[in-house]
Amino acid sequence: MVKIDHVYFGYCRETDTLKDVNLHISAGECVLLCGESGCGKTTVTKLINGLIPHFAENCSLQGEVTAASLDVAQTELYELSKEIGSVFQNPKSQFFNLDTDSELAFALENEGTDPVYIRARLAETVHNLHIEKLQRRNIFSLSGGEKQTLAFASVYAMNPKIFVLDEPSANLDYEAIEHLREQIDVLKAEGHTVIIAEHRLYYLTDFIDRAVYLKNGQIVRSFTHEEFLSMPDEYRVALGLRALKPTSIDLPKVRQEGTELGLSVEGLSFSYGKKVVFKELTFSTSPGEVLAITGPNGAGKTTLIRCLCGLLREQAGTIRLDGKRLKLKGRNKASFCVMQDVNHQLFSDSVWDECKLSSRDCEDEVIERILNDFDLLRFKDKHPMTLSGGQKQRLAVATALVSNKKLLIFDEPTSGLDHAQMMVVSSVVRKLADDGHIVLVVTHDWEFLKCACDRVLELKSYIG
């Protein structure tokens, strides 16, 4: 179904992103592409769905790729799209319409399909994927998980032979990943060929027929299903792969009683109009401790951290830091949040200015020391946007330390990271706690939670 023969590829003419890649995938097979970040697995998916070479400028491509009996390089993207469906990692940027029904029909309408067939196919799609509750909705009212489900469904509606999924779980929570798993199961049962590039592996182990491991743009190993699952843990970590089984957590629960030193939250309540987000929430955490905040979508994690950071006024309750009650302004001064999309919080044109922006009176030596601690000093004249994702994240943390913030909150800091990168984030978080900061982490990443956090606060959807 897919044949990749002796492919060499580079995004610019000098360097090779892929070197002599050979991969044959037969119809109905489900193949996982895995490896560390930057190993070339996303690039391989682009070879198959035709984004390479049709959607890459100035690239160099040698070798041959055929998919669904089409020569990818010689076939127009809109012809390829009938046979090869693609789902990408960012649920936010896969939509053209403002309502879900239009989105589902979008691809079929583009092909010029008969409306009678479209209607029938959409009914079938809704039924097979169990997405009744996504019908007739405004897309901007959907959660991230629901958006990804919809993106998946809109590709499914086209009924392509091959599905190419590029890190589909990167921005999803636990529940949404379950849903994704069920959807891939449907594909498999219907005999589609599925190719998945992914970091998070535990949800895929049931149905992959083969796992292909890439390193530095080359296919280094290919595992059968059994070989892959029986891989010893040390070997897996050496390859830089995430856990193969769901991680079980037995961390202690968050403390309820107040604390003299650290953050104390007493009877905190918030609601939007009549909809209660949380009510009478009480917990505390001390410096040196990393507290994980988990819970399903809509349980109020974002609302809680916005409240703690002083971006949202609480409706009832008290928040104390080191025994002192802090109102909105005070919390705003004392806290910082590293956002999920860290691009939203970098504003300057160099790493150094970014730190200066946070506090004009901070001494240069202090900034130097902080940058050095985060391995950023050598980039001090570089533009923040030229840094890697992890470096940007650390720069955001550095800006918080420059302005002397006590309470540091991370919102999903490990989405889409490989094992090594996750360990780096984990060590940053631990170091901050060891230096006496109060650290809160909102996360769905159980593997990260296990190695970086001390206690867990689980928020539940408030019903009543």
Add this chain to the structure above:
Amino acid sequence: MDKEMHIDPRTGIILLLLSNIIAFAQSVLWVNGSWVCILALLMFLCGCGRSAAKFLTAYLLLLILQYKLIPVAPKFIATSFSIFVNYSIMMYPCIIIGILMIRKTPLRHFIVALRKWHLSTNFIISFSVALRYFPAIREEKGHIWDAMKLRNIHGLQRMECMVLPMMVSAINTADELSAAAVTRGIENPAPKTSLVELNMSILDWIYIGMGFIFVFLAIYIK
């Protein structure tokens, strides 16, 4: 209300154009006033009864301002307000029909309508992507605003700081959005079909007819 009527997006666009002509033809008050009432009736028929009532009341207030209050008001107030009030009254039909379309016509219907008129695909795609982008920007702006509050960035500096993250996200979004678009066959030259069927009803024709009558009245009755 199950039996609410609706107008075809094409009718909406035509009425908007005609209303513009009526507005700039400097029509006499009764022409403008009756056209406003007729459009408010259309709003009511389309299920926006409350808005229709609100718009009529506001129109009435504007008229009172223009003809009862401004003539007796001190000169300073009269000169500063009369242009605003005068133009509001003139443009009122355009506002009503515009609001009605925003409320009741989904983006997708618009696009189908534009396609039926055989406008160029390039125009339609850029138009629809631009419209789709507004709510996305609102979301982004919220995040960036939050980030600036946490960094203690105030005043004019905010405007400056808004630029970089907005540009970065626009570039990323444009890239990802187009990748998703081309893999869903947006470039397919085949004539596109649509689940949405647009039909001109009697209501549409009546309103277009009335629109032309009012254009005539607006131009020839002075």
